[in-house]
Amino acid sequence: MSIREFRPVPRRAAPPFPQGEIAFQEPPAIPEPVAGGLGQAVMALPMAASSGAMAMMFLQPGARATNYLAGGMMAVSSLGMVGMQMGRGGGDKKNKLAGDRRDYLRHLDQNRRLVRRHIDAQIKALTWRHPDPAALWSTAMSGRLWERGPADRDFAEVRLATGPMALAVRLAPPQTKPIEDLDPVSANALRRFLQAYKTIPDLPIAANxxxxxxxxxxxxxxxxxxxxxxxxxxxxxxxxxxxxxxxxxxxxxxxxxxxxxxxxxxxxxxxxxxxxxxxxxxxxxxxxxxxxxxxxxxxxxxxxxxxxxxxxxxxxxxxxxxxxxxxxxxxxxxxxxxxxxxxxxxxxxxxxxxxxxxxxxxxxxxxxxxxxxxxxxxxxxxxxxxxxxxxxxxxxxxxxxxxxxxxxxxxxxRVPGVGESAGGRTGDISFTGLLGIRDARALEPAQAWQPRPNRERLRVPIGLTEQGLPAELDIKEAAQGGTGPHGMIIGATGSGKSELLRTLVLAMAVRNDPEILNFVLVDFKGGATFLGLDKLPHTSAVITNLADELPLVKRMYTALHGEMVRRQELLRAAGNYASLRDYEAARGSGVPLEPLPSLFLVVDEFSELLAAHSEFLELFVMIGRLGRSLGVHLLLASQRLDEGRIHALEGHLSYRVGLRTFSVAESRAVLGVGDAYDLPSTPGHGFLRCGTDPLIRFRAGYVSAPYVPPKAGEEIEDSGRHHVIRYRSSYLAPRVAPQAEAQEPEEEFASPPVSETTLQVLAGRMQGRGRPAHRIWLPPLATPPTLDALLPEAVAALTGGLPEPDPRATDYG
Incomplete structure (x- = not known):
């Protein structure tokens, strides 16, 4: 188990807890009885009297039978009119009560929807603060880990049970008339509403x-x-x-x-x-x-x-x-x-x-x-x-x-100790800790290069995020779940750009077999960025000191262009494969094919290279266009960004890293925001932008730190043999090694010199291991060779003819 530091992220805002109260209208009252029956009848008397008078006119002595019939009809209609007038008041009362009841039930339905929204908010707020213990494993793997501090109100607060709890929002019942005067249907609906939402079942119950x-x-x-x-x-x-x-x-x-x-x-x-x-x-x-x-x-x-x-x-x-x-x-x-x-x-x-x-x-x-x-x-x-x-x-x-x-x-x-987050190198991120390596000197390349899941291939941590989690860079293309294949790093002098490049290359070497990945490392100004990385079996070429050597620049152009052509011809000859991915799939299925590693081309100070030799822009655009299928990944790094020169290339750069920049404008050009300009002056702070994803702030690893062996007591050894001790809760006394005769330590495990860095130790452990990378570049000849060194046979036999030139001879430029 490798120990790693974790820095809790600033706490995210919890879902808001509902507050306030919900007011209710008074249920409708039963309508007052109308002073009606007799009053309505009195109102109908004039009409009834007139109808009676006309009936009497029809019923004069000697009237015909039809007159008697008409008079009867007039009397009946008068009585009907009086009855209708008396019954009209009761119907209006019922209609009014039904309308009031309908409006009140509609009011309760609106409040019901409001209450349910508050209930959902209360459930969300409480389950966020106190999740189900069965789900704590996922919380432990998220940014919420260790989010509570002593200043938080919920510090030391725990979920005890799941049970009923009062609604956080107060339900304010109205002031009403006596219950006898209220519509019983509406009053009962209000009573049942308040009773139903008085408490909420199955909510987390906590205690501090x-x-x-x-x-x-x-x-x-x-x-x-x-x-x-x-x-x-x-x-x-x-x-x-x-x-x-x-x-x-x-x-x-x-x-x-x-x-x-x-x-x-x-x-x-x-x-x-x-x-x-x-x-x-x-x-x-x-x-x-x-x-x-x-x-x-x-x-x-x-x-x-x-x-x-x-x-x-x-x-x-x-x-x-x-x-x-x-x-x-x-x-x-x-x-x-x-x-x-x-x-x-x-x-x-x-x-x-x-x-x-x-x-x-x-x-x-x-x-x-x-x-x-x-x-x-x-x-x-x-x-x-x-x-x-x-x-x-x-x-x-x-x-x-x-x-x-x-x-x-x-x-x-583990929580970082005091001073580990301060400025300066006391706060440097342990590179070996990022990669899960306990002791750099004990690294076994064969074990580190074991096949990994496709997600882990060409994916390495380059530092730690603000949340204390590894900041990972995946140079695979997006179709394979990566953020590549091409990217850019911009950082001002002293921002830690060179150290980040060393960290990235070394991490790729530790995680990937030379049969999977090779490097071409280019430093236009000839600095010490890639010093020591030529020992890696992954390194196909380290090209430096180009600023003052025009022939070397032309030769590099030819070498890089030739490698692109070589890969195209190899895929075509092997079976007309469309991409390196298809080639690897066929090789994995059993087709007898030679390994064709991906190529990671890292160019430091590319802005100055393009300023002096603009023809390289065409080459970089070609790599950006074809590199996805040929397995060539391009990373351009520089102190400054000249937007005018790389306009044609920007569309091919899928990830960008911004360290501290010289100006806000440069930060916006790289990341889309000016945040990189405000980064601390301590080297290693930066932002990672992958496509349209949010910015990730990180602190880069540090591989140039002096190698420090593991502390005594972290591993038990006895006479050179390892003892497996079960990790238990009880105290286990340290094993005392028996006295042995003093002997010279083996050279491989001898104490390293003080000046040896983590990079040097790890590069030394990998040197000579695995399949050597295909060489596309040999170092230039500083001193011209003599004729007898090149053609010993010709010098020895002055009278004979010169031998035929070897077609495999390397052009040293």
Missing amino acids: LRAFARVAFDGDGPAARAVARALLTQLAVFHSPEDLRIAVHCGDNTRERWEWVKWLPHALHATEFDAVGRVRLISDSFADLERLLDPGDFRERGPHEPPGQNTVAPSAREPFTVILLDGGELPPDHRALRAGYRNAVLLDLTGAAVSPDVPVATLRLRASREGADAHLAAVTPDRAGGEDVNPLGRAATLSTAESSAVARILAPL
Whole structure:
């Protein structure tokens, strides 16, 4: 397991928590009875009287039968008119009530949609702050790792259970008339609405452990331990080991339950080591834990203080400490059970009774098992000396396997020490740490060059992002999941451009076999950028000192152009393959083909090269156009960017790296924003832009640092033989090597000279290994050879004819 540093990213804003209140209208009232029946009848009397008078006219003595019929009809119509007038008031009342009821139910429906939106927001906010413990493995692999600090309100806050919770938004019922005066349908709808949304089921229920000195569990033992595992895992994922420590006090019969805690970086001592590494904060002696817990003396801390304005906040000097007690011997009057410790909490799984006279703040949780689910309840004393049991809901639990999986994800991560993030080379990123190499001198190329998944091919870390994660550069084309094949690096003097190029090339060499990747390294000004990289078996050519050598410039043009032609002819002759990708696929399927490595062409100070020899722009454009299919990857680097000269080439550059630039305009030309101009003056800070993806800020690795062998104690050796020791939670005394006769160390493992750098050590380990790269360039001849050195046969036989020239002879220019 390789240890790597992790720097927590600035915390992302959590989803907002809903606030405010929702007002309700008063339900409609029952309409007042209309003074109607008799009044309506009185209003109809004049018409009835007139109708009666006309009926009497028709019913005069001696009238015909038709007159009697007409009079009867007039009387009946008068009575009908009176009846209609009297019944009209009741119909209007019903119609008004129905309309008011319809409007009110529509109002409730609108509020229902609003409440549901607030419920969704509340669920999202709470599950973001307190995710399901079963999903913590994904949180541990994200930018949210160790996001909480002592200044955050949710520091040391953990999810206990999933249960009902009140709606965050207040539902404000209206002031109404007496219930007897309200429409019963509308009033009942309002009552059921308020009752339905009074609480929300299945929401995370959390507690802040800083408020308690002790959390005492009782009830079902396995369920209580599952809850405790979930609490410890949450604390480890969201809090940095710098701010929070985890310790376990257990007995011999319970130690195996908590073996997984040994993987947590929060449970490791800062400075003390044993035979397998840092001492684990797991012991059957509470006194030993008190001694190990802090850089100072844990016992000197004051009594427990709930968080407030005048309390001492957790810090690197006094981290918040979580002590789990399961089976260890602790007297009932021990301070941990009574007064507690400042910035510490005891998770007590012993099931011991909590005395009511204990002054310390204690949270009592009772675990129970109902079928497959564990449930949790809060227990508080009542006035009668009994207990009030308040169910919280379904407990947040984790199995030992789940907690161990999360702990193993966190195991290789460490917080940088003091001064490691400061300016200067004290803050340089460990190159070997980025690549997972424990000891550069022990690198085995054959093992490092083992076949990798296609995603890892031509993909290497070049530094660390602000989140503490590796900043990776993948020069494969986008169709293969990469960000290449061509790119550009711009950085002012002193920005670390040369060091970044060395880091990138060396990382590619460590990760890729010479049969997979070769290099052509060009430095127009003849600096020391690629010094020492010619030893790599991947290096096909190192071309320098071109500024004052016109013949060498022309020769380089010919060599690079010839390599492009050679690759085209090779693909055509091998089977008319359209691209190197097809060639490799055929070779992988068993077709007998020679390896054809990808070619990584790195040109430093390309702006000056184009300014002096503009014909190279045409060559670079050709490489940009054909390199994708021929397996040629181009990287152009310079201190300044001349936009006018590379206009035709810009469309082929898919990734760009901007270190500190001379001006805001140059930064915008490279990255699209002016941020690179504001980078610190410390070398190595930069931005990576891949296509349209967001900018990635990083700090580059440093391969020119002096090689430092691993610290003593990090690996156990005995008489030259390695011993496998099981990594356990208990203390393992360091093995003492037996005295042996002094002997000269083997040359391969002799102590390196002080001036030897990481680059030199790694290049030396790879030198002469693997298949040598195809040479497209030989160094120029500084001194012309003599005739007898070139043609010994001709000089020896002066009377004979000269031998035929060898068609394989190399042109030295």
